[in-house]
Amino acid sequence: MIWSRENRNEKPLTAPGKTALLVYDWSSDGKSILVSRADAGHLSEIWEMPLAKAPHAESAARQIAADPAYSIFQPHYSPNGRWILFEAVSNTPTSAVSKLYVIPTGGGSWRRVAEGLAWDDKPRWSPDGRTIYFVSGNGFSFDVWGIHFDPDKGEPVGKMFRVSDFEKSSLTIPRWIPPVALSITQDKMLLTMAETSGGIWILDNMDR
DSSP states (O other): OEEOTTTOOEEOSSOOOSOEEEEEEEOTTSSEEEEEEEOTTSOOEEEEEEGGGTTOGGGGOEEEEOOTTOEEEEEEEOTTSSEEEEEEEEEOSSOEEEEEEEEETTOOOOEEOOOOOSEEEEEEEOTTSSEEEEEEESSSOEEEEEEEEETTTTEEEEEEEEOOOOTTOSEEOOSSOTTOOEEEOSSOEEEOOEEOOOOOOOOOOTTO
């Protein structure tokens, strides 16, 4: 659905259906949105939907990225509109691994963003498009990391750098990562956090 803040009405963008759609970003020209789309029996893929085709935008949707070995989430347009940043999750019988990639907006070969830890997630562009921020961790603890990016060449620059350090803090990024959100402004970062604590208890009279 599309909701108008002017008249506070909503109208459908797509027809009702059984396809799972997760909306992640809106193009700077306001003409299209990026979604993660999963049809029955298929892994999630990145599709671009034109708003001009409402209420049947799904009929004119364009596939941007897909791979039978990956479920793809978190697509975001770069500030200059030339690149799309996304997360690709591969599942094996023993583990799940999440990596970050960038591709041209029109589609093309995937370029790895950073050699992160076992799980990289929530990729976001800086307002100038010259830095990519993301959450990375080993499944037990997560922190925010960053890597510089060349918006002309479409390539990461240098090594990833650490932005936060929550290893010794009670306030941390939740280990259940799907609902975690990360937003970037010119000088601030908005991040989902959780305060955790633990304790040891003794139960008396267990023989009664």
